[in-house]
Amino acid sequence: MADSEEGFGLPTTPADSEAKELQAEAKQDAQLGATSKSPTSPQAAFTQQGMEGIKVFLHERELWLKFHEVGTEMIITKAGRRMFPSYKVKVTGLNPKTKYILLMDIVPADDHRYKFADNKWSVTGKAEPAMPGRLYVHPDSPATGAHWMRQLVSFQKLKLTNNHLDPFGHTMPWTCDEPVAFPPFQITQLKIENNPFAKGFRGSDDMELHRMSRMQSKEYPVVPRSTVRQKVSSNHSPFSGETRVLSASSNLGSQYQCENGVSSTSQDLLPPANPYPISQEHSQIYHCTKRKDEECSTTEHPYKKPYMETSPAEEDPFYRSSYPQQQGLNTSYRTESAQRQACMYASSAPPTDPVPSLEDISCNTWPSVPSYSSCTVSAMQPMDRLPYQHFSAHFTSGPLMPRLSSVANHTSPQIGDTHSMFQHQTSVSHQPIVRQCGPQTGIQSPPSSLQPAEFLYSHGVPRTLSPHQYHSVHGVGMVPEWSENS
């Protein structure tokens, strides 16, 4: 597993040789992007702001690959459900003293809704109208580069929901996506095997007998053990042969570029599964979470529990050696609600908003990467070079938005050049499903306004989501905070 720096990268299996080549290409592109641009180009300007060395590495990449291979999905609920695998990244190259805000965005993959029938996905209609999305601000934000780099940055607590009125600021997914046939069994099995909370569904003899007993008692036909296993195993599925093997498929050979200063290295990338580029522009609702007892603050509180991986050393020798655990930072927050109060910033960017669209700012190389349906961008910028004072979840008025806009406008030309993309497929369930499209790093089009924290529970999202087959793209973007040494 990802227990070293290398572990964040591509597996060292022969099948991934293409991926390694891509990785090398991406690094080369990044270097070129950082060095070959004219000083007056946006790219160069971006680089000059100290963004050139920033890298984001996906944690547990192999697990992500497994889910990607079978087409990941998740059932979402009104209460919100966590993503699995959880999204954790290692960030390097930040200015240790500069403060950054780290965001995760959800981007729709297309404007269709689909159903899974007859072992295939088919379009059942048009997606519901685009709605403002939400950006999930990492609860540690703003924090210094040193803080972000100290250990894994975890979005484990991020929940996805289809509840428009969700009062906790859980991220709402977007309707989408592609008609690719993958049976749900494999994803289910992967989650059961890997998610501790789903251990109850792991197949032990006793468990299966118990389950069968329950089925019997409810007048279900008695199903042979082999059949029971078949349900959750991919081995007997019509797609088993091609989906159980974890490898870098030919899709890994797809070209992509990663050439701006913010380098989401190819290590972040998962092989694309399908050629469905994101087509839907998204406006924004910025939301973040904060602790009930501390309010969102513009300063870093030493007592606040980091939402980054709290004990990476336990699972990752790399951090064991490189990142000594912090002491005295693990204030315990018992409940989710106590841990995370939503700081949600509604925005209704009009079509004429000068803010660049998603396509404009972040996906300009998609035509060359048709296999990817999502775009991830990582953008970080030293705050001390930006024309605003601070950005936090604590603001009590709207000036943030223009400031944030300025950030986005400032950086968007470069953002478009760097993206890591990968896509996951979904499968069927009678519950709302989210298609997890993988980490995305990036500042997207900025919201037109921000609301004070007191409004964060308001829901500026009067839109009806289609409940099924949601597609989510998640990732991080870093918006710079001010620099302490400026």
Add this chain to the structure above:
DNA sequence: TCTAACACTTG
């Protein structure tokens, strides 16, 4: 199509 209850897990 959607929801809530269920049995199970971890912490």
Add this chain to the structure above:
DNA sequence: TCAAGTGTTAG
């Protein structure tokens, strides 16, 4: 012991 997070299941 409890809260919270899982996929399954029935209504």
